Amino acid sequence: MADKKQQLVLSIIDFLNQSIDDGTVKQDDREGLEVAIQCIGEAFGVDPSDDNQRGRLSTQVKLQTIFDVFLKTRDKAGPSPAPAATPSAPSAEDKIKAEKLKQTGNMHMTAKKHEQAIDAYTKAITLDSTNPVYYSNRAAAYASKGDHASAILDAEKAIEVDPAFVKAYSRLGHAHYTLGDYKSAAAAFKKGIELDPTNANLKSGLQNATDRMPSEDDDDDDDDDGPPPLVPEGDLPQSSTSSIPRAGAGAGAGGLGGMADMFRGMGGGAGGGMPDLASMMNNPMMMQMAQQMMANGGLERLMSNPNVANMMNRMQSGGAAPSMEELMSDPDLKNLAGQFGGGR
Template identity: 60%
Template structure:
């Protein structure tokens, strides 16, 4: 459930931020606070738990920035409505063909952008690279540089768009894949980051930066998978074999105080076992109890007990063909109730 819990934490953080920054009217604050608490409880997410927050946080990304990436990516699939939009989002059929003067001026703006980057004036750098793109939208370097500037301001959503634009202009421009992977990684989308680094390595297998980025991204993907597996509930038994193993495990334990000898299971543990309780309920509802009571093996076992022979041991129960068949019936009845019909 880890990815769902990440989403839930992001939603709760968004609601809390909306309360604090005045986005929500005061009359609605109490309702939102209650909603946040209910959502957290439903998905077992506690935003005040520091350890859980560290595990689930997607910072520096936020729910609005992630949603913004989706909206802008979807917008890229549409035909640009204005020349300015066409320059910002390149397409092979709509790119402006720059003149020699345009290219010279664009290089001048790129140089200004590089200068602003060196002094950490990132907004000025973004503006300068934007001017270069308007003049020459066929040069992937300008998009790639602006992607780096966006990432420097933690605006990784726009960095992704610019990196993708650079790749669209020139699919063999390796640096753009690194920019794209870095932006996805910063937004905690490690699978997308790994995919971007891999695409770059296909073009430049010896690129150390791409190799390092891929290794880091893949390690985080593995961590997420391990966390999801750890959060998964244990599988329920699905037949007579699983039931036999459960009974054998119960039978091998110490006898309950006052229990008769003979290697029988701890009945207190048996009745307190959730799986056994579930099986009993399902047997009563699907006729399994009647079938078991009519089994000759059960009658023989009860006759043995009544004549003073004591309860059979668990190994003896499971080695007797008749009793094993009874256990199989019990398990099959429970399995049918738990798993539902096998045909649709």
């Protein structure tokens, strides 16, 4: 387990360096601050230029973000520990108006008008603060615009209003996950599963958060599918909701693997280099690919790609042939692999 003090020190150093870079610190004060940063790092054994150490200690959450969450939580709690007054029950008329405002907010979410959606949900909450759905939906709107600190507060408020409201735990887990607090995310998803043991989204979120929690044996950032999507309660279509992109989008493993196998079968070297031209032209798959590319103009587009041109010039000048890794780093070639290798 990474040293928590070193994690905090790295966050402080990153904040100070960012303050230097963005001009927060005056030019005359930069040198003194840089010396202070070096002294702090040495005192705690933290070297921000060490990629291995950074990978082990980084929380992936900016110190400023953590401080913002603290301030909002403190302001929400207020200066007095006295318990909050029980909200008065809304009238039947207020409930009807609040439901209409919720529907308006849902329509704004569908149109990705997040600010308008937040305003509509806020008005609904003003009329009926006893409905956890309004807080949950506003949490989704905040998360969609990148304000995950506010999303956490609204999700927690929804749980406060109704501790059995499962969707709020999904919202809370999603926000913590996106901010890199995988431990808190896992706790939220786990609590939701206790209430709804068959909920596949919560189970997936818990698995992803658990997989991303740091350990001494695994400091690398593995690909993940992300937490469950943000689905506001109501009649919103699934396509209008947001989620963390899934790993592997674009050309699939089948396309890349198929392209690699084809190159190896045509005489590619052990280092992953390109085969000779004669082998390529004798391969039926390559010929079919070339014919289709010429028919749809793809060959012309490919040859106008500056990366491809640089590779060809390098080979003509006696340089090394490009490796599969270099080829697949180019979006056009990667898409080509997906199209003709069965990866889409």
